[in-house]
Every structure is written in C-alpha cells, then in structure tokens.
Amino acid sequence: MTTDKKKTTLADYDLVLDNSPHVFEKWSSQWIMLQVIIAMLFPLAAGTYFFGFQTLYLTVLAVVTCVISEYLYEKIVRKRVTITDLSAVVTGMLVGLSMPNGVQWFSVVLVSLFAIIVVKMIPGGIGKNRFNPAVGGRVVYLMAPWIVNTFVQGEDLITTASHAEAITGATPWDLVSEATPLYYIASGAQEVPEGAQTLFNMFLGDQGAWGGSLGETSALALLVAMAFLIFRRIINPKQPALFIGTVAAIMLVYSGFDFEFMMYHLFSGALMLAATFMVTDYASGGLTPHGRTIFAIGAGILTAVFRIGWFAPEGVGISILIMNAIIPFVDKIAMPKIYGHKKRPKVHADYDLTEPLAKRDVLTES
C-alpha cells in the first residue's frame, strides 16, 4: 500500500441502513400478470383462427370494459387505483375467451362488469376475492338461459329439449356454446357418439359445426399456454395435472376403460381452459400447498360428476366456483406443519384468511 494515497474509508460514502434481505427476486406481480396475458394469446390466436375476427374484437371489448370498470369503481368509492397491476386485463381476457361463438357484444360488456364489480371489487379487490371473477361471470352468463327457462318459463330446457331445440330455443341468450361435442358425450353417454369429430381434429381445435367457447376450442393452444406458464414458474404443474388427471381417471373407469371416450372428454368443453387459467388462479385457488392439491382434485371430481350426471350446462365453471367457496375452510385446517412442531397451527374457526389488510376496529381503540 502506498502511503501518499488517501486511505479509503466508509465515512466518505453515503451509505444506507436497513433490514435484511438486501436482494430480491427479479420479478414483480405485474410481470406475473403479463406472463398470464402472453399465455392467453395462444388460445386467443386459435379462437381467432377458428371463429374469425369476432374472437379478437370481443376479447378486446371485455378487457377494455374490465379495466375501465375497475378504474371507475375505485374512483367512485375513493380507493387506490390498481389497474396498473394488470389483473383486470387478465380477467377481461379470460371473460373474452370464455364467451361462446356468436355472443352479442352487450352480453360481453355485462359479463365483464359483473366479473369485475360484483365478483372482484366488492369483496375487496385483487387478492381478496374469494371467487374467480371470470368464472363467476361465465357461469352466471351460461346459467342464465337455464334459469330463465326453468324458473321463469317453467320448463327445463336441458332435459326436455333436443339439442337442436336447445340451440335455437335459447335465444336471446345465445346458448350456442353449449352445443359443443360435450353435449353428445356427456349427458350420461358412456361412449363416443356417431358423427363426432376425430380426436385429432378436436385436439387441434376444429370442433366441427358444433361451436364451443371462443378460447377453449383448441386443446393444443391451451397446452402450449400451460407449458409456457409452467416453464415461466407462474403456475404449479401439480394443479393442472391433478385436475386433468382426476377427470381422466373417473371418465376412464366410468366408460369401462374406453381410452378414446376419456380423451374426448379431455379435449372438449372448458376443461383445458380451466386447467390452465382457472384452477391455477392465485386468489381463489387456495393458499396452502395442501389446499391447492385438494382444490385441483375436488374440482376434477365435481367436473366429472357434473358431466356424467349432466346436472347443469356449466359443469367445469360450477365445480370451480364450488371449490372457490369451500377452499378457505380447507386452507384453515390444512395449514402446513411448522418445522419442529408435531401439530398443524390452529386458528379460530371464524378467522378469515382473506381479510383485508390493516382493518382496525375503532371500538377497541380507546
């Protein structure tokens, strides 16, 4: 060391003091949402290919409605504006992809509004919604004609009408979507009916003239999206695997080990879309590792039951909503066992895991 050179000391520098850790993973919640948006571009492209320009136009409409409604809601109730986190865009795209072929534009706007305002914002916004906004919107929309017909007009559309009547008789609720190939193989059928598309065509997304939702038509595009999300570390591969695996196993046993029948089930309806984007939803899909496992298996069992029993026109969606409703309770009893403890941590039964932050009871503060 030379003596003429001034000694380097920390006092010469402007240093900060704070708490560990001092490094962070290079990602953010916006980035995660952006990855989901990118993944949704695959089914969006497939939908645009098979159903034409309307897919793109309706999805953009849904996104715009979701973002604007979230912004306006937050302005009106004077909350912090959260549209920059991109979660409203994700909801909008999922709503768009869930809409059936030939849907009216105002239906898309109404469903988007319902999803954002009723399902997402009123319970408290991002991370605090118990139900998946897009699934909530989708189920209410697709159940509407059934409800109207059953309870208002007094006849059960699904069970009494032939599928042809179901399609035509469903206006103005454009029920076209439900005449997917699923209509033929579900409803108690135990084998693949005559006239169905080949398995390979269904895998690619060509569901024939039977329609289907805009984004759920191509299993291939959805599997690509799923792989993208798995490799980007956005979703846990366990969840789609357990969900699809449960449905596949039940269908295989139910059909007497008819492999082809099982594959038709996997490639039709909302199953792949749900496995990729709905079962894996952060806010409504459970918090604990066990909770997420149970969510995926439970949704799979319910989906299979609804498909076999043809209980309602929206088996996958309803399954997910039912699991959304019960998963906070599952999480509470399935909390991970802490290192060095023999029992799981216990919290009071009335404890709400989704309770918003910093909510103080002024009555107890004297």
Next chain:
Amino acid sequence: MRFKTVQKAVFPKHNKSRTHNKAIERVDAPSIMVYPMSMHLGAPAKPVVAVGDKVKVGTLIGEGQGFISAHILSSVSGEVVSIEERDVLSGVYTCVIVKNDGEYIEEPPFPEAGDNVAPDMVPELIKRAGITGMGGATFPTNVKMIPPKDKKIDTIILNGAECEPYSTSDLRTMIEYADEIIEGVRVIDEGFNVDKIYIGIEDNAKEAGEALKKAAEGYDKVEVKVLEAKYPQGSEKQLIENCTGRQVPSGGLPSDIGCIVSNVGTFQMIYRAVRLGKPMVERVTTISGTPIADPKNLLVRLGTPIDDLIDVCGGFQEVPRKVLHGGPMMGKTIKDGAIPISKGTTHITFMTAEEVDEEERIDCIRCSECLNVCPVSLQPILISNAYERGDIEKAEELGAMDCIECGNCSFICPSKIPLLDNIRKSKAAIKQNAKAV
C-alpha cells in the same frame, strides 16, 4: 429450470466466482485494533484490563460473564489506549482499543493442551481460547461441547454449507485447512464417541469435499454430504434435517435430538486450542461485492476495523451504497468503518446503488410463493397480515416465533411486501407481551 413447487428454499444469484479460487491471504493488522466486549451471542464480557496495560497476542482483555458468554482476547501485542462505549453491530458495547506495536509477541500456549487431553478438559480449553461458532450466529462453542446430562449425542455435523451468495471463506478454509478441521473433529469425537459425523457442503464446493475426504481417509464415521446449493442450506435446523432426517423441536436445541452442529472453521479453532494451545485470534473472512476492485479471502486478526481492509482489496471500483456485515440475505448494514471483524464475520459484502434499488410495494396477489419458500413451513403472508391488522395473538398462533429470519419470503415476494420486517416486529411484540404478563 425450476418449477413453481414447494421448495422451502430460494436461489439467489451467486457471486462466488470472483473469490472462489483465491487462496487465503494473510493481512497485516493496522495500528489501532477495536475489541467490542460482545463478539458472541449471550452476555457481554467484562473488561479486565485498564488503559495503559500492555497486552500480548492471546491476553485476556474481556472475561465472559455467566454461562452463555465468551472471553475476548487480544489479537495483537501492544498497549490498551482507551476503553469506551461504541455503537457496534449488535448495539452499544464497551470496546477496548489497543495500539498495535507490530511485534505480535504471543502468550505461552495453554499448558494443558496436547495430544492427550482429557475429554472434561476440552470445553475448558475451548472457553479459554474464546471460541464461538464461526458461521455467523456466534454461539459460545464451549457450551455446545459440554455433554448434556440426560441425552446421548450420537451425531456431529460440520456446517460447510455456505449459502450466502458472496461468501467463500468456509470454502477456502475447507480446502486449505482440511487436516486441521478433521483433527478438530477427532478432538470432539474422543469425548462423545458419536456414531456418525456428517460434513455438509453445497454442490458448488466440490473441491472442499475432495480435500476433506482426503483428510478423513480411514476415518470411517465421516461422511461428506454434498447438498444442493440453495438458500438457506447452511441454516442449522435445515442442515440437521437434510443430513439426518431429524427435526429440532420448536424452542429446543440440536442436542435435544442428539446432534452437535458447528461451522467447519470452528473445528479448526478447536484443533488449535486443544492440540496446540492457541487462542482464537484470527479468522478467514471474504471481502466481496461489485464495488470492490479486487475481492479476496483474507486471514484477518479479530478486531481489525473494516476500513483497514478496503484498500487491501484494491479499493472501490464503483461507489458503494450498502455495506453488509454478512451477506445480502441475512447481513446487517454498516455505516461506521470502525466496526471490527469479529468472531462471526464470515464475509463483508459491498453493494452498489443499482443492486439495492427497491421496487414499490403493491397488493398481495396470493401467489403463495412465500409459503413455498419458507424453510420452516410458515405462512409468512398470514403472519404479516395479522401484524398489520394489529392482531399479535394471531401472529403467534400462526407460528411467528418459529421464524428463523432467513429472508426467503421477502426475497421471493413479487409484490415486494416487507414480510420478514413484519414478522420481526410481530416477534418483538410477542416477546414484549410475554414480559408484561
């Protein structure tokens, strides 16, 4: 490529390559040395010298107080010039300031030391040598080495898993002092006669594993466990679980499940104290980080102020913004360059302003990554939420006190929620409540 699963660990970007292959370099002690009376966990030592006293290398200058405490020894020869209160890392403590005469005259070695030391004498010698754990927690080693009355110790674990992303001091110690480390293990093994000895290292330190295997040839109890390089692999509880499959009970000690765990460097010091009769007066520490021009692994005399090590490592090539005693995951920030290298200084990390930029916090999206990375399986976001709501009781029910403060949750959080900060505050509040009752 890692998928999103329950990993109980994180993988911060490693920056060990700059010092990985650099041999340990001895550095001259400066003229002024600082000895805080607390270089260890437990009660601070009491100064036993006065201003004007002459000291030698190994002279007792602070006497350990109580059961969990450690002696402070001089690491240079010279004169005590001041005894004053100073704000060092863990708080304000009495510091003995010694003016180094550059002679390094040593105290005579402990007379009891040698090749045949009675097992009862070992903890005493370790205590006299002032040895504490060298991995960072600085628990007094002699306390660990006193056999518990009602429990049988059957496993010794050497912690060579250096999971902080900049540290290479243990790596170099294992490569260059493998024989001394294994000899230190023999010393302890003679007293406990254990069934199994594990040396836990990460898979990025294979050379160290080879060196230790060579040193332990013919010593069949020793097994080098090559573990995945992940954080916090070197945490005591996690290392025990990964080596033996046992879990330390909540609030308990490793000895409760028959284990003694200590850092590899500690065993080297045990060898020197028990076989050679030498006190712990120096340690290997890594000086690294982007601002440092020539990062190094240094053999530093304890009490050397950090300011005196910067120029040794080529000075700064970039302006530092954060200086850490330790690494970026658990290190404490330092502003005062007079803070000395102490018994637990594994490394000093310097970071630039770019590296410490923090992003703004946004809402939790419930991705549950904090649950996936927690090595003790807590639910950090729920504890944090409970704290922010003012519900300390709930934070305790959710296991806040079991937190090992590794920082994984804050590291991974994509919404940049200060999870560990909130858990720390919960722990402080819980302790306060317990005192009040």
